[in-house]
Amino acid sequence: MANPQPKLSPYVKSGAATIGALTGAALQAVTGDSVAASTAGAAFGALLDDIGTRLLSARESARIQLASSFAASAIKDRYEAGHDYRADDFFEADPYTRSSFEEVAEGVLLAAQKEHEELKVPFMGYLLANIAFEETIDRTTANWAIRTSSDLSWTQLMLLALIESDAHALPHVRIGDFSRSWDNWSAHKELMDLHTARGLIGAPGGKTERLGLSYINNNLADMSLSSGGRLLFGLMQLENIDRQPLDELYGRLVVIDEGADTPPPVNPSD
Secondary structure, three states: OOOOEOOOOHHHHHHHHHHHHHHHHHHHHHHOOHHHHHHHHHHHHHHHHHHHOOOEOHHHHHHHHHHHHHHHHHHHHHHHOOOOOOOOOOOOOOOOOOOHHHHHHHHHHHHHHHOOOHHHHHHHHHHHHHHOOOOOOOHHHHHHHHHHHHHOOHHHHHHHHHHHOOOOOOOOOEOOOOOOOHHHHHHHHHHHHHHHHOOOEEOOOEEOOOOOOEEOOOEHHHOEEOHHHHHHHHHOOHHHOOHHHHHHHHHHHOOOOOOOOOOOOOOOOO
């Protein structure tokens, strides 16, 4: 069993300092208020201090370190590329409530702390960084993105990237038609959740040839990201997922039962 460690490592503090400094500098440029900018810039460091007083395992500390370092790097890249920080009240706190930024940052880091699928953690850092720039993402939407990204599996994030990617022509298979192999079965279960339960992917409905009856189109080749799927794809920078695991996932989707000459039909008949 891992020994708990009550303090975060200096590397986490360094990431927090980077985010804080860049936040402060950007806000001062936008508002001209050095006092308010300094206060907002210190918010992330204060949050890390607060989390650092909690008992964390070595793995939990490492995940927070990873998320904060990727967030700091993405913020630095965007800021140095000339992107403007959001100029609304997202970074502003008052004597009674903390800022939206502090709430969102804590949500991301706590999600990263508990995330057992550690391949997701860098993309959670990207999520935090991009929320700091996108003024159209309000507090409610930001919290939805944090909660949903935490709920989704690594495979589901890869599926979002695969569907959005131009590098793969999606196969003409019906979501939910899987072979006897567990890897194919589990990939289709993840797709079904994205499509039916969460509505993060979808396709235009179809009509049967003879009677023109409407039916739900679950042909994978016709799928695209919904508004929510595109939001997650952009905020989490899922285009940065490596090509190799996407290729492997693609292979899991097209496996059919041994001995079958053709895949099952995609469209229902009348």
